[in-house]
Amino acid sequence: MSERKIRLATCSLAGCFGCHMSFLDIDERLFDLVELVEFDRTPLTDIKHCGPCDVGIVEGGVCNAENVHVLKEFRKNCKVLVAIGACAINGGLPSLRNNIDLWDCFQEVYQYEGGLEGGVVPNDPELPLPFDKVHPIYEVVKVDFFLPGCPPSGDAIWRFLTDLLAGREPKLDYEQLHFD
Amino acid sequence: MSKTISIDGQSVPFEEGQTIMDAALAAGVYIPHLCHNPEFTPHGSCKLCTVKVNGRNVASCTMPAVEGQEVLNDTEELNADRLALTQMLFVEGNHLCPACEKSGNCQLQAVAYYLGMMSPHYNHFYPQREVDASHPDVILDRNRCIYCELCVRASRDADGKCVFGMSGRGIGSSLVVNSASGRLGDTNLAVTDKAVQVCPTGAILIKGKGFTVPIGRRIFDHYTIKQIQTGGGPHE
Numbered sequence: 001m002s003e004r005k006i007r008l009a010t011c012s013l014a015g016c017f018g019c020h021m022s023f024l025d026i027d028e029r030l031f032d033l034v035e036l037v038e039f040d041r042t043p044l045t046d047i048k049h050c051g052p053c054d055v056g057i058v059e060g061g062v063c064n065a066e067n068v069h070v071l072k073e074f075r076k077n078c079k080v081l082v083a084i085g086a087c088a089i090n091g092g093l094p095s096l097r098n099n100i101d102l103w104d105c106f107q108e109v110y111q112y113e114g115g116l117e118g119g120v121v122p123n124d125p126e127l128p129l130p131f132d133k134v135h136p137i138y139e140v141v142k143v144d145f146f147l148p149g150c151p152p153s154g155d156a157i158w159r160f161l162t163d164l165l166a167g168r169e170p171k172l173d174y175e176q177l178h179f180d
Numbered sequence: 181m182s183k184t185i186s187i188d189g190q191s192v193p194f195e196e197g198q199t200i201m202d203a204a205l206a207a208g209v210y211i212p213h214l215c216h217n218p219e220f221t222p223h224g225s226c227k228l229c230t231v232k233v234n235g236r237n238v239a240s241c242t243m244p245a246v247e248g249q250e251v252l253n254d255t256e257e258l259n260a261d262r263l264a265l266t267q268m269l270f271v272e273g274n275h276l277c278p279a280c281e282k283s284g285n286c287q288l289q290a291v292a293y294y295l296g297m298m299s300p301h302y303n304h305f306y307p308q309r310e311v312d313a314s315h316p317d318v319i320l321d322r323n324r325c326i327y328c329e330l331c332v333r334a335s336r337d338a339d340g341k342c343v344f345g346m347s348g349r350g351i352g353s354s355l356v357v358n359s360a361s362g363r364l365g366d367t368n369l370a371v372t373d374k375a376v377q378v379c380p381t382g383a384i385l386i387k388g389k390g391f392t393v394p395i396g397r398r399i400f401d402h403y404t405i406k407q408i409q410t411g412g413g414p415h416e
């Protein structure tokens with residue numbers, strides 16, 4: 001293929017990087033992938049900000065102000081935005097805290113739970129402002145495609161990517177569509 | 181000669197007194213449904229089973245079959261409506277499948293898979309709902325309740341106990357437990373009760389059994405709900 005490679009960015013917001021680990025599970029197909037794409041911002045390149053891209057893949061939901069900044073940067077720069085994994089799609093496990101008062105949550109973690117020096121809730125201006133609820137990314141920006149799973153399997157990710165990169169509407173087989 | 185209706189052009193026989201859903205299930209025709217369970221009186225609340233009969237939308241689980249009905253079922257339009265209803269059920273509760281013991285055996289999830297639900301689409305309510313773990317053998321997690329009232333019907337009609345009931349209306353509805361304290365542990369519910377077995381979601385679970393069958397090897401991991409509910413695969 002002589003044309004310009006497709007530019008791809010990925011990031012993890014309020015996620016566990018499990019989707020990124022699963023992405024690596026495409027194993028040697030990564031070699032096929034780099035024939036087709038060039039990575040922009042992603043944990044693989046360690047590029048800190050996203051430039052103009054064809055495809056952006058976002059793992060994790062939105063739990064603090066920094067997540068929103070990164071998400072908006074992705075939406076602004078990526079022609080096609082993909083939500084990958086349960087957290088990006090419905091808040092996922094981080095949203096288990098949505099029905100617990102945020103301050104109760106902090107106290108439980110930093111003050112009542114043993115093992116943390118000092119027992120104070122961190123309050124550094126460098127730390128992003130946490131939200132009282134975790135939200136899926138489509139409640140903040142427009143999302144073009146969804147790839148569910150916790151995480152989606154390497155095969156599901158490969159199927160999705162090969163469809164998308166070939167310009168087809170991504171479609172999973174029945175056994176590749178999972179919410180767990 | 182037996183009477184027939186037509187579902188998507190296919191001729192389906194029925195007997196007097198049967199609903200469209202009864203006739204469809206007997207003929208192995210899948211109409212998506214959640215609040216319906218052939219063992220209990222139809223409830224007609226989830227509307228997932230909506231079909232078009234002679235141009236009008238009706239709930240097939242409550243609509244009597246009548247000679248000559250032209251029923252549309254598996255159409256793009258009806259399946260889009262069903263998908264929207266399913267998505268609403270997801271955002272109205274707290275459905276975190278990766279943390280749910282029912283995942284893979286859950287009919288709500290299976291219907292979502294069947295309809296190709298890629299996201300819940302609507303804004304989440306993240307409602308505040310109570311978990312009741314007071315019973316020694318059974319847990320009630322209202323976060324996953326879809327108000328199908330199958331447990332209500334089963335407890336009343338099969339177990340003769342009336343352990344469960346609904347309270348409130350519309351978005352203020354909640355599933356209540358019939359004991360002075362309102363706790364499941366203070367009722368005469370037994371783990372063997374039908375009410376414990378019928379829940380289509382992970383709202384009523386038997387304690388200590390959660391992961392006997394691992395995730396990935398469960399019913400709807402390999403079979404569609406259509407296959408299961410029309411007899412094409414193993415039954416739960």
Ligand code: SF4
Nearest residue numbers: 275276277280286382
């Ligand atoms: S009840 Fe079903 S849809 Fe809800 S969290 Fe459990 S598996 Fe998912």
Ligand code: SF4
Nearest residue numbers: 325326328329331379
């Ligand atoms: S607990 Fe289960 S069976 Fe009872 S109403 Fe809720 S979803 Fe239906």
Ligand code: FES
Nearest residue numbers: 213226227229241
């Ligand atoms: S299955 Fe008919 S309304 Fe729920």
